[in-house]
Amino acid sequence: MLFFQCALFGGYLYAHALSTLPSAKHQAGIHLLLLAGAAILAQSVIPDPAIRPEGELSPVTQILWVLTLSVGLPYFCLASTGPLLQHWFARAEVAGSVYRLFALSNFGSLLALLSFPYVFEPWLELPTIGKGWTWGFWLFTLGCGLVALIQAHTIETQHRALGIRNRGDSGQTTDARAPQRGRWQDIAAWVLLPALASMLLIATTDQASHNIAPDH
Numbered sequence: 001m002l003f004f005q006c007a008l009f010g011g012y013l014y015a016h017a018l019s020t021l022p023s024a025k026h027q028a029g030i031h032l033l034l035l036a037g038a039a040i041l042a043q044s045v046i047p048d049p050a051i052r053p054e055g056e057l058s059p060v061t062q063i064l065w066v067l068t069l070s071v072g073l074p075y076f077c078l079a080s081t082g083p084l085l086q087h088w089f090a091r092a093e094v095a096g097s098v099y100r101l102f103a104l105s106n107f108g109s110l111l112a113l114l115s116f117p118y119v120f121e122p123w124l125e126l127p128t129i130g131k132g133w134t135w136g137f138w139l140f141t142l143g144c145g146l147v148a149l150i151q152a153h154t155i156e157t158q159h160r161a162l163g164i165r166n167r168g169d170s171g172q173t174t175d176a177r178a179p180q181r182g183r184w185q186d187i188a189a190w191v192l193l194p195a196l197a198s199m200l201l202i203a204t205t206d207q208a209s210h211n212i213a214p215d216h
Helices: 002-019 024-044 059-092 100-120 124-169 183-216
Strands: none
Touching: 002 024, 002 059, 002 100, 002 183, 024 124, 059 100, 059 124
16 A cells, blocks of 8 residues: 555656646657556566565565566556646647546546456456556557657647747737646645545555454
8 A cells, every 4th residue: 555655646746747848749758768668567567476575574675675666667657647648638728628537547447446356356367467467558558658649749739839829919929828836725735635535545444454354
């Protein structure tokens, strides 16, 4: 839980930092490089038995290391996908609300949680599941990379057209869609509310795994 929560936060932070770059082409290029590296590491999603924790010492550090080597970068890319796509679609002025992507992402996550223990795990061996996950991540990499390239081209084209129009109207280039900084109260709420949700998730998981399950 510690690993995935930290990696999720890191993915969101990376998406925010990447979105501050003024050039959509630079954003797409950096993310394509990250996706390529993650796709290479995705073939080792099932960790080698040689690096698994052994002995009587606390396995916490080893477990974190195994997770980092096996799914660290691929999960980091997956965590950054939602906010990045929403940002790119908003800048490209795609019709409709971009937040529908967030709803679809949560719906897909729910389907995955429900299907794995009832559909995949009872019928497929672990190596087969690992290979399927790897192939699925490669397909995701191709799709996400294609979206990044298309959005970068669309945004750059729109910005050039906007710059030409603004120069013709007023002799200078302006962008009416430039984001405004939020108030510190809003920023604090954006940080604290998700933190409370993460704390509730960890507390509930700890209660269920340490107290409820052993008693039954």
